[in-house]
Amino acid sequence: MAATPTSRRRTQAQRSAATREALLDATLACLVEDGFSRTTTTRVCERAGLSRGAHLHHFRTRNALVAAAIGHLAERRSEELLAAAEELPAGRERLAQGLDLVWSSYANPLFQAALDLWTQARTDADLRELLVEVERQLDRQTLELARRLFPDLAPRPDFDRLVEMSIATIRGLALLDTLHPGGARNRKQWTDCRARLVALFEAEPAPGGRELDIR
The missing domain is CATH 1.10.357 (Tetracycline Repressor; domain 2)
Structure with missing residues (x-):
């Protein structure tokens, strides 16, 4: 039986959680490879494949992002x-x-x-x-x-x-x-x-x- 559109579509909360986790994982990878000074929000977003707007929606500052x-x-x-x-x-x-x-x-x-x-x-x-x-x-x-x-x-x-x-x-x-x-x-x-x-x-x-x- 084919999946219904409802069963395939993630909820807004699930999409938001996935975006947040992608940002955090990308931040950790940048910190390991590049160190704090080169871990910019732009580099993190590029690594996560997300827009800068996605970052700002979850974390207003770089400090908040790296602490999270x-x-x-x-x-x-x-x-x-x-x-x-x-x-x-x-x-x-x-x-x-x-x-x-x-x-x-x-x-x-x-x-x-x-x-x-x-x-x-x-x-x-x-x-x-x-x-x-x-x-x-x-x-x-x-x-x-x-x-x-x-x-x-x-x-x-x-x-x-x-x-x-x-x-x-x-x-x-x-x-x-x-x-x-x-x-x-x-x-x-x-x-x-x-x-x-x-x-x-x-x-x-x-x-x-x-x-x-x-x-």
Whole structure:
């Protein structure tokens, strides 16, 4: 039976959502390949195959567009990592493999693109204000992911502090890709850092644990 015109035609809301996603995906691709300074709204629209009017309908400024793109990336990252967490084995191997999973979400070109925005925001108050909420979103996702990855360890009084230190370590090593693209140097150091983090998670809880500040 042939499809009716109604079944073939997308709704306005569906078309709008598709346009928005195309803009965000094109923005991420431009940020990875060209960096923030060369990611103009014109380049993004050309890459997405959309008119400039489509961009202005969804995002009034470039800062709003790139901040939304990083938020879009954070949501996608959270979904992918939570799904991958379900496939991890139980037992002692889960800790190291869970840390590897978090590491993989930072040791990639998309993190370098996000880092470019964070650097720009240091002297751009408007962009900084937009990215603050994205950062809070990332912190909330990280804590949720950690509790799903390591449910047996989550009750520890110092669990949040260990998560915070693990993320700081991972981000610090990922910075090496800025001047040494390819990841060989930071992957080598990650092996040792991961072993030390595993040892800390397996040790007796330290006193004075606290929750991450994600307000």
